[in-house]
Amino acid sequence: MNFRRSVAVMVAPLLGVLTLTACTTAAGEDDKTPVSLDQDWSAAEPITIDVYDGLANYMGIQGGWFGKIVKDKFNMELNVLAPNVAGGGDTLYNTRVAGGDLGDLIVVDKGEQMDELIEGGLLLDSSRYYDSMKNVAPYDAAVDHLNEGKDGVYGFPTSVSSLKPTEPSEGIDPTFGPYLRWDLYADAGYPEIGTLEDLLPVLKTMQDAHPKAENGQPAYAISLFKDWDGNMMVTAKQPACLYGFDEMGFVLAKADGSEYQSIVDSDSEYVRALKFYFDANQMGLVDPESTTQNYDTMFSKYQNGQVLLSWWPWLGQSAYNTDQNMADGKGFELVPMQDQQIFSYGAEVYGGKQFLGIGSGAEDPARIAAFIDWLYSPEGVLANSSQTMGSSGPEGLTWETGDDGEPVLTEFGTKAFLEGGADVPAEWGGGAYQDGVSALNVNTVLPIDENPATGFPYSYKYWPSYQEATANPLTEDWAAHMGDAKSTMEYLQTNDQVIVAPGSSYAAPADTSEIEAIRSQVKASIIEHSWKMVFAKDQAEFDALLAKMQETVEGLGYATVLEFDMANAKAQNEARVEVASTFQ
Template sequence: MQFRKVAAFVVAPVIALSALAGCGPDQEGTQPSSSAAANGEFPSEWSEEITIDVFAGLANAMGEQPGWFAKIVKDKFNMKLNIIAPNVAGGGDTLYNTRVAAGDLGDLIVTDKGKKLDELVDGGLLLDVSEYYPAMSNAAKYDEAITRLNEGKDGTYAFPTQVSSLKATDPSEGIDPTFGPFVRWDYYAELGYPEVGTLEDLLPVLKQMQDAHPTAENGKKVYGLSLFKDWDGNMMNNAKQPTTFYGYDEVGMVLAKADGSDYQSIIDDDSQYVRSLKFFYEANQMGLLDPESTTQNYDTLFSKYQNGQVLFSWWPWQGQSAFNTTENMAAGEGFMLAPVEDLKVFSYGAEPFGGKQVLAVGSEAEDPERVAAFIDWLYSPEGTYSNNSQTMGAAGPKGLTWDLNDEGKPELTEFGMKALAGGGADVPAEWGGGTYQDGASWLNTTLVLPIDTDPETGAAFSYKMWETFQEATSNPLYEDWSAKMGDAPTTMDYLRDNDKLMVAPGASFTAPADSSEIETLRNQVKAIIVQESWKMSFASSEAEFDSLLAGMQETVKGLGYDKVLEVDMANAKAQNELREEAAARS
């Protein structure tokens, strides 16, 4: 699961798509009649430079891909990537529907599987790449997942992301879970490592930290919690995060426990979601909640973490990524998982058949064979190292950020340590120039799960799991944390060994698209839920909090909340059935 801003698209009506069926691969000039790929191999070189449009639903940058990733793609495919990012462009629904109506979504498309994929296939906007599949030797390693994704379709139209050779019951995240209560461990240590029984018990601990360190080095005020609105959807996103500490994840308006033992309506008085809102309310009453939470975006908040202005993080890839630099950790400073006694952290199981997003070739692609070759390369070890996002432990290109040591083990180079664990670095001109972070792949998706094993090295693709990296980055912060956590080498080891982890088997579930009625009702009720949730978080008194909650419940029920809940509850239970089937296969 990715956690940068993801737009929720509205697929253009089927009628509009069907009208475009004549624009598919049978149209003259769209697809070559023969190719080298049909004989089991792609061309060894591509003589003509092309620029392809990449409609990337998860991308957080727009325009021509720069830097070292662009250099690799140019050298291998003589190709440039023009990223079309609805997240950045704004009005994602409009951009998507406009391009669909024009019959050309892009040369390469990153979209959601399920109804959206089906409608794009039926509408003739995606190309059947069966002609090129014989040459896709890297993708063929995941043939079962690809075949399953294209079941019921007359051809091969889509390729799964996040495929894995791991069991569905194995965590997918590596050394850290996706979620967890991460605190400034050095400040926590100063307090003598106080016991924390529950989520609520964190508040007085955070208050003591804040009182001891009221301002950061930049002179700005320090807050225990700081929030943002960017990812709000069916609910206030930040209020969903604490529910994951107790095994829950969202399915529309439902919180579903990873083991299928509980399903909650988010607006119920005793729901984990309302518990989170009360947690925020109490934090604000104590002066712990950043008042700029209602206006700042994720990037602004990230900079606050970098500057040491926030004491708590919902995710390891937030607080740790921003603040746990080599220099800070060497000084014993940084974010680490807090030992909350009643934790049962939700973990996404590996998905042998792939995740929510898929890649596809557009029916109007200028050079579909080359796009297919590019997709195939993304499944290769080289492509996996190069394309995975840095937050998932992407090691980057061999020879620049990592290489094999004398013992044949993968190890970060001096440059790699600076770029990946030292706060960033400038890339040499011969590798594309610019900063390392700016040059990373803008696709913001991975075709192979990073914690899978590279057959060429015998180690995981993720550098964070390498023995050499863990040895090289041993520091006072990790050593102190490990000593207090039963000598656990990693966060995941601590959670697993202490029965504080709940894995939801990877089932590749995709909720069906809402009917037009449910979509309309959902849009109405979610707007109220999000709006009132923020008000409750900053309520002036307990009485006001209770009044806002009661008002929200009454309003959304009057707008048809129960109909939406019925749909989401059915989806949550269908998801669990697939999880049980996936677990049985493991």
């Protein structure tokens, strides 16, 4: 059903404890008359809206340069409500839902959360505004898909893309990969690496040659952490991604649907990774503080040069690849592991995990709809982006169009992005640039997508001018040994070492109460035994712990959850096949 062509829709009765009606707003109960958003919102009465944002890492009024842009364009302030800051977990969400008002602008997960909010009457049917949302128009298919089966337009998808779903969504670097301290790898003579296991002697050579970091602390090839463990030990799942697998509960599913593994099987990629860490620990390559440290502590070790291997580019490179280190030829880069086939998330033509919605009690829903629509415009995409992807910022402040028509960073942009930060001029809102970054922390459009106003990707990291300006001894040496590749992704694609899972926007159904209860016990056992296996005293203990883990989880009902997860993994692949066929 295309809601842009079918604006007038019937509103079904809403169930549940909450009985608010999603269409009862200032616009009038059950009023479906189309509303034009084409007006000067800067002249409207000033308002402050509550933004409930499950991704935000800041709580309070949005300030700085992004806050000023929103204020100037919409005479509106954003009061961000962030569960990540308010103690984490579901407490803030549950409290506000129980009170009948989650927020005026809502950023939460699609699927179960979206359905719950519609059923409870906390989301507005935005059908009457949708036909006027011209910037969202190119992504009609994604909007229709998100609202499929519903009686209106309750949400707008994030991370949409005009790329084909079979194209990688990540851009320069994949999400996963074997990233080593390239300078130390070079010192070792650029040794060949055939398989995952072949990394170990290379890492041993590197660590033996450089046992201490520049701060005098011990350096280890591998450093682990526990605080992201979920269905399994998270750092033991990552090596599976080097061979085209990603997780679906207790299943590892290959990107092309050719293989599915139970993580506790003795020959699974997960158990292979545990054995890899066990062997590494036997060789003295694993940081002994891995069992007690959190992610932040580990990250600081990467910053200090105390860790030599990173499975994620955004960990090792983000922490250690500073301008100064790269100018000195030091930093993390992907190494040429011969049998790798790295998992890549395809572009999501139907959008990502989260969505934007308007609260049913919003005072001025039309203005919020106009703001949402602006977030999909070139100006909005450039100003707003997730904090890990980075936004290029507003034209005239951080970037400008060069004489040759290509976008280039301004002197201010160079300071803000490449030299550790900059103070924003008063006319742009003042304060430190980083403090003014959008607290929404979500992409509406993928940064790798082409900006129709410039003909280049939205993110400055993909601009030729940026890549030329940031060339340094580290990247030049890496390219020289990687076939003159201009980026990691180019190298992987040229050498057929990346496998793309088509972006289908598949969302697995929620666990039943039975599945949830069994999963809770099973995953705790898997995580406990996994950590013990990594630090087992010898091979015999490793094998005994593996057998004990397998026996224990089977006794807890593992097979029941595995069947559920396997069905979801196969349904996900069916969705991938369908979307790849639809958008050839």
